[in-house]
Amino acid sequence: MVEVKSPAVAFVGRHNSGKTTLIVKLIEELVARGVDVGSVKHHSHVGFEIDIPGKDSYRHRHAGASETVIAAPGQMACIKTVEGDVECADIVAGMPGHDIVIVEGYRKSGLPTIEIMREGNPADMKAASAFAQGAREGWPLDSDFTQIGRRVSDDEPRQIDYLDVSEKLPGAATVAVVADIPCAIEAARAYGIPSFGLDAVSELADFLEERHVRPKVTVVIQAGGESRRMGRSKATVPFGGRPLICRLVDRVSPVADELVVTTNEPDNLAFLLEEYPGLDIRLERDVCDARGALPGLYTAIEVASHPYVAVVACDMIFASPRLIAAEAEALTSSGADAVVPVNKHGYEPFHALYRKSACLPVVKAGVEAGERAAQYVVRHVNVRKFPQSEVLAAEPMGGCFVNANTPEELASFERWYLDA
Known part of the structure; x- marks a missing residue:
């Protein structure tokens, strides 16, 4: 059987950015348009359960089985013991045949990323400020934005208090920004990155269909x-x-x-x-x-x-x-x-x-x-x-x-x- 690779896009942001809420709406919109969507959720905590304690499959796992497949008409799930954190590329490679795979998280996956910034989230506000500062300074997107404040001006070193967000800001892989923070939208415009409002689900779906969904x-x-x-x-x-x-x-x-x-x-x-x-x-x-x-x-x-x-x-x-x-x-x-x-x-x-x-x-x-x-x-x-x-x-x-x-x-x- 020939397996056609699935294109994938990662939605990234800080905790409480609203990633899941947006992704759920976006998946519903794309599926309504006839797009076959796969999804991946990065769970940052060690260990999780998707089966109900006491059920047979749960008992199989806790008896020591390293891999358990739960199969029913129309559905199948596989729970497998792995070493460390599985690479996102390997996960997506194991999901062929989709028109697109929507990934939540995995900023370092190498996938095209869509950055989410929400005004009501303090971490997003501070990240947006750093992003905007980088745009004003003219720094390339692959820069370490946390170092912007340490640049030396003609007069004296400039001191700016940035949080440790060097791994949680838009970067070279960013293909779009979803935000309701004015300075983040302005920064995206300065970098030539498309931006969308948090409720612009239809417009974002249009963007994905044009740029990232597998053409039929x-x-x-x-x-x-x-x-x-x-x-x-x-x-x-x-x-x-x-x-x-x-x-x-x-x-x-x-x-x-x-x-x-x-x-x-x-x-x-x-x-x-x-x-x-x-x-x-x-x-x-x-x-x-x-x-x-x-x-x-x-x-x-x-x-x-x-x-x-x-x-x-x-x-x-x-x-x-x-x-x-x-x-x-x-x-x-x-x-x-x-x-x-x-x-x-x-x-x-x-x-x-x-x-x-x-x-x-x-x-x-x-x-x-x-x-x-x-x-x-x-x-x-x-x-x-x-x-x-x-x-x-x-x-x-x-x-x-x-x-x-x-x-x-x-x-x-x-x-x-x-x-x-």
């Missing part, structure tokens, strides 16, 4: 129609006792928020709707009459409902869901328009990932200008190259770009597949 991916399998060299439709040619298109659906569906098959023979592929009733596969015809790789890419991007569009051909026998997941992560982190694998043969635009908003107008313009080669889009958008080393890191078995064009090639791959 439409995976498009290009099935075309009759292949001259294959002598029949590639999609329905047998492979391992089933139509070849089924192998592609099986491989890529785990990373697809939406699965689309583009084909000029939807009636012949209608069996997919019965074969995979839970996937809601859409069969889409070409949106223009022109033939060629670029018009096919235009159809794939045009019919996709989600912001990221992964495109694979139905004869790419070893198309990799892990590669698609890695490309999606690279597209998010780079801010590029497309992530396209590149090797000694050049670009591989048909196992690539495209940002719909940026690539659709470019591809459409190319098709309207009579362009037919898929390389056109590579030349006209901001491409994040995905070299062979990263491809193999995502999919160590390799072979992602191999395709079968003739019955002989397909038979050779089938023999290898059945013997493996």
